[in-house]
Amino acid sequence: MTQEEGRCIALEIHRGNRGAVANLVAAYKDRLFTYAFHMLGGSDDALDVTQEAFVKAYETLSGKYDSERCRTLEIRPWLYRIVRNLALNRLRSRKRMTGAVERMKDDLQEQAFVPQNDQARAIRKALERLGRESRELIILRFIEQYTYADIAAVTGSSESALRGKVYRALRRLRKIMEDDPSGL
Amino acid sequence: MDCNEARQQLDQIRTGEAYDKASRAVVEHLEVCAACREEAAFMGHLAAASPKLILTAPAGLMEEVMIRIADRYDVIDTDFGPAHVGFTPKGISAVKLDVAEDGAFESFYKDRLGRSVVRGSLPETYALAVRRAIRGEKIAQPPVTLEGLTEFEQTVLVHLARIPSGEVRPYAWLAREVGRPKAVRAVGTVMARNPVPFLVPCHRLVPSTGGVGNYYYGPEMKWTLLEREGIPREDLANWKQRGVRYIGSRTTGIYCYPTCRDARRIKREHRLEFSSTEDATNGGCRPCKNCRPLSA
Structure with a gap:
């Protein structure tokens, strides 16, 4: 739409x-x-x-x-x-x-x-172990494919703050997935 | 450029949202830093796999939403007995006194407004507005919605709502007010089918010849409502009997409908009575700008 x-x-x-x-x-x-x-x-x-x-x-x-x-x-x-x-x-x-x-x-x-795809399942499992705020950012950015401006409009954070937050969320997600051998 | 700085920008460069001087520095950094290239690759994988994570909402969500946004109705007690009151987030959409069963109201509502209605709980402010209107108390802004009515009906009812409490006007007057002076009968039909009586005061419209005329719930209720608003029954009957349609003032030289608030404060010794607008004009009076009497 x-x-x-x-x-x-x-x-x-x-x-x-x-x-x-x-x-x-x-x-x-x-x-x-x-x-x-x-x-x-x-x-x-x-x-x-x-x-x-x-x-x-x-x-x-x-x-x-x-x-x-x-x-x-x-x-x-x-x-x-x-x-x-x-x-x-x-x-x-x-x-x-x-x-x-x-x-x-x-x-x-x-x-x-649970979706039928292995890779997707791995992401989903990792997402569940992520904190609420990080999980939300990953969802908006990667699943919903929002721009930073869109995310700012939804969450109320500034774009520059979001750059740091998304980066930290990604780092945590990657850590979780690497610790789990069934990851990407 | 250090890795921390570069990685905060990688994501927006990936999608092409940002590309400026700083971005070029990040790209140069990527060429020399394997760790950041890995980070970028991770983002790429995540972006590619993630859309598969969109779930399908459970079946029935749409139906549930449509049921929950349906118009509602409730039954409340009033001075005239139980009233079925339909409402939406915009306001009261229907008031009906003469239905004994919920089913009858539901089918009336569907026929009249073209929407289904389900049982709900009437907001207290709406219940109060209905009770007050029935008691003849003034309501500054009746909380009604005319959604689902024809454009003509809406125009007529909007103009009708401007007749002040405690005053009456002829059907022909309203027809002229809405710019359709010949549509007097059509105006009468709109009154008979008014879905929000009391709140939108169809009881304040009367025949040009005087008296109260017809009412959906019978003339007796119309007399009662007008009396509660402060128009004595004897006055209306008396004017009709003596053929008084307008009242003028000797001091101001202005004539009004008898119930106009300006006519009511004319002192007895200055009061003139007219049976037609010609009479009034011949008597040296001009029409009031508040009640705007019709000229023949």
């Missing part, structure tokens, strides 16, 4: 077109789900968060934003920000729950979504 298409869709949703919501969901559901999945370390909360993000997007575009705001909205980083905030909220409330039950749930989930 181009930036222009994104704006049209935002405006259509603002006007109350429910079909435009369906188009938005179709265009972004897999990517946003992937992002939520990795942000949450692979729990079934990812499905909830993705759904909630689309509902929130609909409510905001149709109820809160005026047409001018919708016309100038950069919908892609905006959607990622919604998912990000919802996921971070989940993580915070999850911290308060007992960890053991959650970890068990995560293990069960993993089997359901």
Whole structure:
């Protein structure tokens, strides 16, 4: 979806077109789900968060934003920000729950979504051992193929800070993968 | 150029996002530094393999989202009994008093607005707005949405909403206000089909000849609503009976609809009564700029 298409869709949703919501969901559901999945370390909360993000997007575009705001909205980083905030909220409330039950749930989930490719599986396993922030940066940069400017728009870090952060995330990821013989 | 510095830039050079003088130094550095070349190779591998990590969202996500963005309705108690109230994030979309069952409201909603509606919980502010409108209290900005109505309906209802609480206007007046002076009947139809009665005050539209005329929920409710807004029933009946359609002021030389707030503060001794605009003009009066009486 181009930036222009994104704006049209935002405006259509603002006007109350429910079909435009369906188009938005179709265009972004897999990517946003992937992002939520990795942000949450692979729990079934990812499905909830993705759904909630689309509902929130609909409510905001149709109820809160005026047409001018919708016309100038950069919908892609905006959607990622919604998912990000919802996921971070989940993580915070999850911290308060007992960890053991959650970890068990995560293990069960993993089997359901492991991609079929060996190399991809190795990256995914390594990602799980990465810290939350590093993992997010690797996802946005390499899976979603965001530019540094895009990542800055989603996470709120400056581009120059991101250069260092991405570099450090890569170094950690590489270390994890090299320590594991089934790596790249 | 040291390795630390070079590696922070490698990633953006890889994708071609950045290429400047500093980037050239990094490229030169790469030629002499094997460790950084390895780092670059790792990034390349990662970039090539990663897109395969995009997952497929579980089936049912789309359906779930579409259900959750559907319009909602709730049933609340009002002075006129239980009311079904439909709403969206934009505001109240429907108010209906005379449905006994949820199913009947759901099919009314689908027929009238073309969207399905599911049970939900009405925000307290919306419930309050409906109750207040029914009690005849003023609401500065009724929280309604006219989404799903025709353009004509929307125009008529937007103009209708500008009639102040405690005042009434003729159907023909609204037809003129929306720029369709001959569409008096069409305006009447819009009133009869108004999905958000009370909040958008179709009860404030009356026949040119006086009285209150028809109302979807019967004339008695219309009388009651207007009375609650401060228009005495006797006054309306009295004006109709005596054929008084306009009231003028001897001191200002201005004539108004009888319920116009400017007409109400004319003192008894200065008050003039007219049965037509010609009467008023002949009596030396000009039309009020607030209530804009129709000229014949």
